[in-house]
Amino acid sequence: MNYWLLKTEPDEYGYADLVRAKRDCWDGVRNPQALMFMREMGKGDRAFIYHTGKAREIVGIAEVVKGSYPDPAQDDPKWVVVDLKPVEAVPEPVTLAAVKADAAFAEFLLVRNSRLSVMPVAVPLWRRLTKMAGLK
DNA sequence: GCCAACGTTGGC
DNA sequence: GCCAACGTTGGC
Numbered sequence: 001m002n003y004w005l006l007k008t009e010p011d012e013y014g015y016a017d018l019v020r021a022k023r024d025c026w027d028g029v030r031n032p033q034a035l036m037f038m039r040e041m042g043k044g045d046r047a048f049i050y051h052t053g054k055a056r057e058i059v060g061i062a063e064v065v066k067g068s069y070p071d072p073a074q075d076d077p078k079w080v081v082v083d084l085k086p087v088e089a090v091p092e093p094v095t096l097a098a099v100k101a102d103a104a105f106a107e108f109l110l111v112r113n114s115r116l117s118v119m120p121v122a123v124p125l126w127r128r129l130t131k132m133a134g135l136k
Numbered sequence: 137g138c139c140a141a142c143g144t145t146g147g148c
Numbered sequence: 149g150c151c152a153a154c155g156t157t158g159g160c
Contacts, residue, residue, distance in 0.1 A: 053158075096159080114158060115141065116142095
């Protein structure tokens with residue numbers, strides 16, 4: 001099982017929308033590097049949901065319920081999507097500032113490439129982030 | 137609101 | 149196929 005971080009603009013589609021939907025398709029990713037990571041996402045993987053814009057923090061955890069497949073709404077199979085379900089909102093959102101302030105995240109793509117919207121999270125970093133978020 | 141970083145487009 | 153110009157994203 002792999003771990004990921006997915007960015008979203010909360011004004012357009014936030015973690016609360018995923019909770020409301022109970023299960024939803026994560027679409028609209030167009031960046032080639034982000035799509036490459038999306039293609040590696042499989043059922044059972046977990047992902048942090050990160051809000052961009054004013055929030056800039058990890059707000060929840062989602063689970064992949066269907067691994068990547070071509071977006072049915074698009075003609076081109078290169079636009080892949082995954083299906084997600086919410087797992088839990090985190091007790092204490094982890095801000096970008098907190099991540100940047102921690103040397104353990106110096107190589108983390110969230111810090112290294114601010115424009116990337118889908119990225120892998122190494123297991124030790126996932127553990128560290130869940131702790132920072134107030135989870136075990 | 138600004139701008140750095142990065143992608144994309146189109147002329148050559 | 150290169151690269152300048154332009155557009156977009158997202159942090160500040």
